Amino acid sequence: MPAPDVDSSSTSAALPPGMVLGPDGKPCRTCTDWKSWNKIGKEKGKKGSKSNADGAAGGATATAAAGAAAAGAAVAAGTGSATFNYEAECPPDKEILGRATWTFLHTMAAYYPDKPSPMEQSTMKSLLSSFSQFYPCGHCAEHLRQEMKVDPPKVESRKDLSWWMCGMHNKVNEMLGKDVFDCNKIDERWRDGPADGRCD
Numbered sequence: 001m002p003a004p005d006v007d008s009s010s011t012s013a014a015l016p017p018g019m020v021l022g023p024d025g026k027p028c029r030t031c032t033d034w035k036s037w038n039k040i041g042k043e044k045g046k047k048g049s050k051s052n053a054d055g056a057a058g059g060a061t062a063t064a065a066a067g068a069a070a071a072g073a074a075v076a077a078g079t080g081s082a083t084f085n086y087e088a089e090c091p092p093d094k095e096i097l098g099r100a101t102w103t104f105l106h107t108m109a110a111y112y113p114d115k116p117s118p119m120e121q122s123t124m125k126s127l128l129s130s131f132s133q134f135y136p137c138g139h140c141a142e143h144l145r146q147e148m149k150v151d152p153p154k155v156e157s158r159k160d161l162s163w164w165m166c167g168m169h170n171k172v173n174e175m176l177g178k179d180v181f182d183c184n185k186i187d188e189r190w191r192d193g194p195a196d197g198r199c200d
Contacts, residue, residue: 106166112162165186
């Protein structure tokens with residue numbers, strides 16, 4: 001689950017703003033937005049050849065950004081267009097991953113049983129617990145684990161789970177300075193569609 005950007009200055013003076021390190025100490029693509037990821041590649045390209053002391057992480061980042069730029073150039077050369085579709089051609093950054101994740105989680109909650117069996121409730125708790133362990137953005141996963149300790153998943157009904165999920169999403173939205181979602185509209189957004197039928 002997306003969490004606020006980590007202040008990279010406290011982690012490493014060499015990291016540009018917006019860049020987040022993963023648990024392995026290397027720049028984390030799924031914890032960093034594309035603009036920050038791309039920026040570090042451009043900065044490394046401007047500095048020319050790097051010394052071996054810069055480490056494999058910096059080289060890998062520069063290579064990834066250069067590869068993305070090359071892919072964009074190839075698309076432009078092949079089609080006569082200067083378009084580059086980052087989302088379709090590159091591994092997901094934290095924004096793309098976050099949107100896809102929230103779409104999955106809200107939709108899953110929207111189709112959860114109205115009266116789940118004890119086994120279904122247990123399975124959903126296990127799924128969310130496992131999800132919080134393996135979400136690719138490490139600090140996002142840690143944030144979710146902490147929130148779940150304070151406010152455990154409500155799995156007693158579809159409505160309970162949907163409202164709990166909406167509340168979790170809104171906590172993240174508030175931390176990121178984004179608008180909160182009106183949880184009264186969760187069924188309309190994630191299951192039924194607007195009453196005017198425009199999605200039918």
